[in-house]
Amino acid sequence: MQHDADRLRAKRARSLDQHQARQDQQAHQDLGFYQRLGLEMPESTTAADTFLISIYCERWTQADLDRGQFSQGEAVIEREAVDADELQRIAQDHGMDSPSASDPRHQPYLWFSSSTPREDREYFEEGVHKYYSLHIHEADGHRPQPTDWQRIADLIGVRFDHPLQPQGPAHETEGPDLCP
Known part of the structure; x- marks a missing residue:
């Protein structure tokens, strides 16, 4: 039972980390974000x-x-x-x-x-x-x-x-x- 709960917590933590990483990546790829700050958009990242x-x-x-x-x-x-x-x-x-x-x-x-x-x-x-x-x-x-x-x-x-x-x-x- 404890093992399943630990696995579920770890899976949730990984999911949240991945969600945050996707949001961070989207923010970096948002041209409007950089234009509002008066900056040039960085080169696109690859997978x-x-x-x-x-x-x-x-x-x-x-x-x-x-x-x-x-x-x-x-x-x-x-x-x-x-x-x-x-x-x-x-x-x-x-x-x-x-x-x-x-x-x-x-x-x-x-x-x-x-x-x-x-x-x-x-x-x-x-x-x-x-x-x-x-x-x-x-x-x-x-x-x-x-x-x-x-x-x-x-x-x-x-x-x-x-x-x-x-x-x-x-x-x-x-x-x-x-x-x-």
Whole structure:
């Protein structure tokens, strides 16, 4: 009961923070605001490093494990906009450690998940295994592309078996050529 109340308070606080941030951003983008003050409007801001995410939890009891199918799932976070720092924190808090595919080019949709159960009170007292999945609906205002998936994986510390190669110029290594 206390856990649900804490989660609800945290969700409300995040919602209020996001609402305030949207109001602040709108004030900064209001041309009339700057004209009334005799100032020039600053350059428009971009949605760089903004992610629209959801986190889902699968709850497995011993009976579920025996059956091979979980019976209870819930959305922990539902379509919430977060920045890169918050995405890193959320991924770490929920134990995200594996991608749903071996390559970020596997389209149209990927997600990240935890491969070990969260060791919380329910785990130790009731044997309930909770696994989480992170779904990215948008990256910087658009549906994620392979480069976005790679950037997100790098950001949260998850590795693809076949990652995208850096697109920068190839540099020769300095030093003597040791091959005859």
